[in-house]
Amino acid sequence: ILFQVNGHNPDSDAQSGKSLREDLQEFLGREAPLHQLDDLTKVNPVTLETVLRCLQARYMADTFYTNAGCTLVALNPFKPIPQLYLPELMREYHTAPQPQKLKPHVFSVGEQTYRNVKSLIEPVNQSIVVSGESGAGKTWTSRCLMKFYAVVAASPTSWESHKIAERIEQRILNSNPVMEAFGNACTLRNNNSSRFGKFIQLQLNRAQQMTGAAVQTYLLEKTRVACQASSERNFHIFYQVCKGASEDERLQWHLPKGAAFSWLPNPERNLEEDCFEVTREAMLHLGIDTPTQNNIFKVLAGLLHLGNIQFADSEDEAQPCQLMDNAKCSVRTSALLLQLPEDMLLETLRIRTIRAGRQQQVFRKPCSQTECDTRRDCVAKLVYARLFDWLVSVINSSICADPGSWTTFIGLLDVYGFESFPDNSLEQLCINYANEKLQQHFVAHYLRAQQEEYTVEGLEWSFVNYQDNQACLDLIEGSPISICALINEECRLNRPSSAAQLQTRIESALAGSLCLGHNKLSREPSFVVVHYAGPVRYHTAGLVEKNKDPVPPELTVLLQQSQDPLLMVLFPINPKEKTQEEPFGLSRAPVLTVVSKFKASLEQLLQVLHSTTPHYIRCIKPNSQGQAQTFLREEVLSQLEACGLVETIHISAAGFPIRQFLEACREDQTLMGPISPSPEQSPHSEEATLQPLLQDILHTLPALTQATATPGDSDEATPAPVHCGRTKVFMTDSMLEILERGRAQVLEQCARCIQGSWRLYQHRKQQRERRAAVLIQAAIRSWLARKHIERLHTAATTIKRAWQKWRIRMAFLASKELDGVEEHFSQARCSSRSSPKPPIQTRLLGAIIRLWPLGLVLANAATGIQGFQRKLVVWACLQLPRDSPRSYTVQIAQQDQAGVTSIRALPQGSIKFHYRKSPLRYADICPEPSPYSVTGFNQILLERHRLIHV
Numbered sequence: 001i002l003f004q005v006n007g008h009n010p011d012s013d014a015q016s017g018k019s020l021r022e023d024l025q026e027f028l029g030r031e032a033p034l035h036q037l038d039d040l041t042k043v044n045p046v047t048l049e050t051v052l053r054c055l056q057a058r059y060m061a062d063t064f065y066t067n068a069g070c071t072l073v074a075l076n077p078f079k080p081i082p083q084l085y086l087p088e089l090m091r092e093y094h095t096a097p098q099p100q101k102l103k104p105h106v107f108s109v110g111e112q113t114y115r116n117v118k119s120l121i122e123p124v125n126q127s128i129v130v131s132g133e134s135g136a137g138k139t140w141t142s143r144c145l146m147k148f149y150a151v152v153a154a155s156p157t158s159w160e161s162h163k164i165a166e167r168i169e170q171r172i173l174n175s176n177p178v179m180e181a182f183g184n185a186c187t188l189r190n191n192n193s194s195r196f197g198k199f200i201q202l203q204l205n206r207a208q209q210m211t212g213a214a215v216q217t218y219l220l221e222k223t224r225v226a227c228q229a230s231s232e233r234n235f236h237i238f239y240q241v242c243k244g245a246s247e248d249e250r251l252q253w254h255l256p257k258g259a260a261f262s263w264l265p266n267p268e269r270n271l272e273e274d275c276f277e278v279t280r281e282a283m284l285h286l287g288i289d290t291p292t293q294n295n296i297f298k299v300l301a302g303l304l305h306l307g308n309i310q311f312a313d314s315e316d317e318a319q320p321c322q323l324m325d326n327a328k329c330s331v332r333t334s335a336l337l338l339q340l341p342e343d344m345l346l347e348t349l350r351i352r353t354i355r356a357g358r359q360q361q362v363f364r365k366p367c368s369q370t371e372c373d374t375r376r377d378c379v380a381k382l383v384y385a386r387l388f389d390w391l392v393s394v395i396n397s398s399i400c401a402d403p404g405s406w407t408t409f410i411g412l413l414d415v416y417g418f419e420s421f422p423d424n425s426l427e428q429l430c431i432n433y434a435n436e437k438l439q440q441h442f443v444a445h446y447l448r449a450q451q452e453e454y455t456v457e458g459l460e461w462s463f464v465n466y467q468d469n470q471a472c473l474d475l476i477e478g479s480p481i482s483i484c485a486l487i488n489e490e491c492r493l494n495r496p497s498s499a500a501q502l503q504t505r506i507e508s509a510l511a512g513s514l515c516l517g518h519n520k521l522s523r524e525p526s527f528v529v530v531h532y533a534g535p536v537r538y539h540t541a542g543l544v545e546k547n548k549d550p551v552p553p554e555l556t557v558l559l560q561q562s563q564d565p566l567l568m569v570l571f572p573i574n575p576k577e578k579t580q581e582e583p584f585g586l587s588r589a590p591v592l593t594v595v596s597k598f599k600a601s602l603e604q605l606l607q608v609l610h611s612t613t614p615h616y617i618r619c620i621k622p623n624s625q626g627q628a629q630t631f632l633r634e635e636v637l638s639q640l641e642a643c644g645l646v647e648t649i650h651i652s653a654a655g656f657p658i659r660q661f662l663e664a665c666r667e668d669q670t671l672m673g674p675i676s677p678s679p680e681q682s683p684h685s686e687e688a689t690l691q692p693l694l695q696d697i698l699h700t701l702p703a704l705t706q707a708t709a710t711p712g713d714s715d716e717a718t719p720a721p722v723h724c725g726r727t728k729v730f731m732t733d734s735m736l737e738i739l740e741r742g743r744a745q746v747l748e749q750c751a752r753c754i755q756g757s758w759r760l761y762q763h764r765k766q767q768r769e770r771r772a773a774v775l776i777q778a779a780i781r782s783w784l785a786r787k788h789i790e791r792l793h794t795a796a797t798t799i800k801r802a803w804q805k806w807r808i809r810m811a812f813l814a815s816k817e818l819d820g821v822e823e824h825f826s827q828a829r830c831s832s833r834s835s836p837k838p839p840i841q842t843r844l845l846g847a848i849i850r851l852w853p854l855g856l857v858l859a860n861a862a863t864g865i866q867g868f869q870r871k872l873v874v875w876a877c878l879q880l881p882r883d884s885p886r887s888y889t890v891q892i893a894q895q896d897q898a899g900v901t902s903i904r905a906l907p908q909g910s911i912k913f914h915y916r917k918s919p920l921r922y923a924d925i926c927p928e929p930s931p932y933s934v935t936g937f938n939q940i941l942l943e944r945h946r947l948i949h950v
C-alpha cells in the first residue's frame with residue numbers, strides 16, 4: 001500500500017518494509033511487558049490510553065487483577081478460574097511476609113486490610129468499598145473476601161473456640177445464598193444482579209478472630225416483585241420455589257407444574273442461581289427451620305397467585321371493578337395461602353376508604369382498574385419488603401456477635417453500580433446518588449484531602465486535577481434546593497402535580513447548576529443529571545408517587561387480619577405503630593419519603609466509612625455480553641473515566657498515602673535510631689530536627705532505599721520517599737514498608753537479645769539451683785549415713801555388750817551349775833546311804849556315771865537287740881526311772897543307725913552334763929566344767945554327733 005501511495009521503487013520498498021517491521025517489532029517489543037506491569041502507576045505515561053492498553057494486555061493474558069496505586073482494579077473474567085480462589089492461595093497471601101509483593105489479588109487487599117487492623121496506623125477499623133457497574137463482579141468479589149476472612153480469621157487457639165468460629169463463619173457464608181435468593185434477580189446486565197445494597201461488618205476480637213458479623217441492607221428494589229422489565233426476571237427465590245418444590249409441596253402451595261404466573265416472566269431460562277436446595281440448606285444453617293421455611297414459601301406462592309388477580313375496567317364508577325376470567329380462582333388461592341379472609345382481600349383491593357372531616361368520617365370509594373392494580377402490587381411489595389427485612393434480622397441475630405466480644409471490624413460494602421437505562425426513575429436516581437456519594441468519599445479520601453493536606457503541611461506539590469463531584473451532589477441532595485428537596489416537597493404538600501410541572505419546577509429552581517441538563521429531544525417530561533460517570537436522563541412521571549411509596553392503611557389492616565404465623569409476625573397488630581404507611585398529609589411528623597430514608601441511611605453508612613480506613617476495589621466489566629476473553633475498549637474506557645482511575649493513579653504515584661503525626665512517628669521510629677529530641681528542645685523545632693533524623697534513618701537502610709527506587713530513574717526524578725510536614729511525616733507505601741521492616745528487624749534483634757539474656761539468666765538460675773540441690777542432697781545423705789552408722793554402732797555395741805554379758809552370765813551359770821552338779825553329786829552319794837530312795841535326778845546322775853560306758857556300748861551295738869528292747873536295755877543300764885518318763889526323753893537311732901542318739905532331760909530343773917567329744921571316748925572320764933557347756937530347758941544330756949560302732 002505504501003508503495004502504491006508513494007510510488008517508491010522496489011529497492012526502497014524492501015528497505016521501508018524492513019524498517020516498518022522493525023518499527024512494529026519495537027512497538028510490539030514495548031507492548032509485550034505491558035501485561036507484566038502489576039501496578040498501573042508504573043505505566044509510562046499514565047493516560048487513559050496506556051492504562052487501557054495495559055489492562056487489555058493483562059486481560060488477554062488471563063491476569064485479572066491489577067493495582068492502581070491505592071486501588072485494586074478487578075476485571076471480570078466471565079469464566080470460572082478455580083485456581084485463583086483456592087484456600088491454599090488464601091493462606092499463601094495470609095502468611096506472606098509482604099502480601100503486597102505478591103501478584104495483585106483481591107486476597108492481597110483482604111490481607112492488607114486484615115493486617116491494618118493490628119497495625120498502629122489509625123483508624124484501626126477498616127472498610128473495603130467494592131464498586132463498579134452492574135455485572136462487573138462486586139458481589140463475586142465481596143463473596144471472595146468473606147471466604148478469605150473465613151479461612152484466615154479462624155480461631156487457632158483452642159479446638160472449642162475454633163469450632164465456634166467455624167460455625168459463625170459458616171453462617172456468615174450461608175447468609176450469601178439466602179440474601180442472593182431473596183435480593184438478587186436476573187437483569188439485562190447481569191444474571192445475578194443484586195437488587196439491594198449491603199454493608200457487611202465482619203467483627204473481630206482482640207486476637208483478630210472473626211467472632212460475628214452484621215449485615216445492613218439498602219434500598220431493596222421491591223417494585224420488582226410486581227413489575228419486571230421485559231427480558232428480566234423476578235427475584236430468584238420465586239423461580240427456585242416453582243422449579244425446586246417437591247410434588248407434595250406443589251400441592252400444598254398450589255403450584256402445579258407448568259402453571260403460568262404473570263409475576264414470573266421468563267421461567268424457561270434456567271440459571272445456576274435457581275438452586276432451591278442450596279437456599280433451603282443455607283436457611284437451615286441460619287436457624288430457619290423447615291416449617292418456617294415452608295411458611296415463607298407458602299406466602300411467596302400466595303404472592304404469585306395474587307399477581308394473577310386481574311381486574312376489568314368498570315364502566316360504572318360507583319361499582320367496584322370486576323374480576324377477569326380465572327381471577328376468582330387466584331383470589332381464592334391467594335387468600336388461602338396468605339390465610340386472609342377472601343372477601344376482605346377482594347374488597348380491600350377494589351374499594352378505597354377515605355377519612356374526611358373533623359369526625360374522620362369514613363367514605364368508601366370503588367377504585368379504578370389502575371388503582372386496583374396498584375393496590376394489589378402494593379400488597380405484594382409490602383409483604384416482600386417486610387419479609388426481606390425480617391430475613392435480614394434473622395440472619396443478623398444468627399451471625400451477630402455479642403457486643404462485648406468484638407473490638408474491631410472490617411466492613412465490606414457492595415452497592416449497586418452506576419445505572420443508566422433508557423428509562424430511569426427514582427430507583428436509578430437513588431442508586432446513582434449513592435454512587436456519587438461513594439465517589440465523593442473516594443475523591444475526598446484519596447484526591448482532595450491528600451492534596452489539601454500537602455498544602456497545609458507545607459509540602460511542595462504540583463496539583464493533580466481531579467473531577468470533583470460536589471456540584472453534582474449539591475444538585476441531588478443540596479439544601480435548601482435540590483432535586484431530592486423538590487421531590488420531597490411535592491410529597492409533603494401532597495398536591496396533584498403533573499410530570500411536566502415537576503420538570504419545570506426542577507429546571508427553574510436548579511437552573512444555575514452545571515450538572516443539570518435537559519434532553520430537548522425527549523418528548524416525555526424528564527431532566528438530565530450529569531453524573532461523574534456520565535449524563536443520565538430521569539423521567540419525572542411517577543417520581544413523586546414513588547417517593548411517597550404510599551401504603552393505603554386498609555392494606556396494612558388487611559394483612560394484620562392474616563392467620564398465617566409468618567404474616568402475623570410481619571404485620572403485628574400494634575395500634576401505636578405509626579409509620580410512613582400513614583397517608584400523606586394526615587401526620588404532622590416530617591414526611592418519611594423513600595429519598596429521605598435513603599439519604600439518612602446513606603449518611604449513616606458514610607459516617608461509618610469515614611471512621612475507617614477505606615480500601616477500594618474497582619470492578620470493571622470488559623464487555624456487556626458477559627463473554628470471556630472479550631475486551632471491548634470503549635466500554636472499559638467509559639468505566640475507567642467514570643471512576644476517575646487515571647487521577648487516582650497520578651496521585652498514588654506521586655503522593656504519600658501514609659502520614660503519621662510527628663509524635664507518633666518519633667515513638668514508632670525511636671527504636672531504629674537515636675531520634676529523640678533532647679529535653680530542652682522546643683516542640684517547634686521538631687520539624688527541623690526530625691527531617692535530618694529521618695534522613696539518618698534512611699542512610700542506615702541504604703540497601704532498602706535502593707530497593708524502592710525504580711531502576712533507571714535518576715535521583716532527581718525519584719521524589720524523596722519521606723517528607724516532614726509541619727505536624728506530620730509523609731511517606732510512600734514503600735517507605736513505610738522500609739521503616740516497618742527496619743523496625744521489625746530492630747524489634748527482632750531486641751527480642752533476640754531479650755530472649756538470649758532471659759535464657760542465660762534462666763540457665764544460670766538453673767545451674768545455681770542444681771548446685772544447691774546437689775549440696776543439700778549430699779548434706780542430707782551424709783547426715784542420714786551418719787545417723788545410720790550411729791544406729792548400727794549403738795546396736796553393735798548393745799549386741800556386743802549383751803553378748804558379753806550373756807557369755808559372762810553363761811560362763812557364770814555353767815561354772816555355778818557344774819560346781820553345783822559335782823557338789824550335788826557328792827551330796828547325793830553321801831545321802832544315798834542314809835535315805836532309802838534318792839530323788840530321780842540324783843539317781844539319774846549316779847546311773848550315768850556308773851553305767852555310762854556299758855549302757856552306751858549296748859545302746860550303740862550295731863547288732864543284737866532292737867527297738868523297745870534296746871530302749872529297755874538303755875533304761876536298765878542307765879537305771880532310768882520308768883515311772884517318771886516326763887523327766888527325760890530318749891531318742892533312739894533308726895534301724896540302720898542303731899544306737900541311742902540322745903537323752904534329753906525335760907524341763908525339771910537345772911541338770912547339766914558336759915561333753916566335748918564322743919561320749920564313748922570319755923565315758924570313763926569325769927566331765928569337767930567347760931566354757932562351752934550348755935544349760936537351760938531341753939538340755940542335752942547325751943548326744944551323738946556321729947555314729948561310732950563299737
Ligand SMILES: Nc1ncnc2c1ncn2[C@@H]1O[C@H](COP(=O)(O)OP(=O)(O)OP(=O)(O)O)[C@@H](O)[C@H]1O
Pocket residue numbers: 076077078079080081132133134135136137138139140141190191192193194195415416417619
Ligand atoms: N472473579 C470472577 N471469576 C469468575 N466469574 C466472575 C468473577 N467476577 C464476576 N464473575 C461473573 O460475573 C457475574 C456478575 O458478577 P456479580 O454478580 O458479582 O456482579 P455485580 O457487580 O455484583 O452486579 P450487580 O451490581 O448487578 O449485583 C457473576 O455471576 C459471575 O458469573
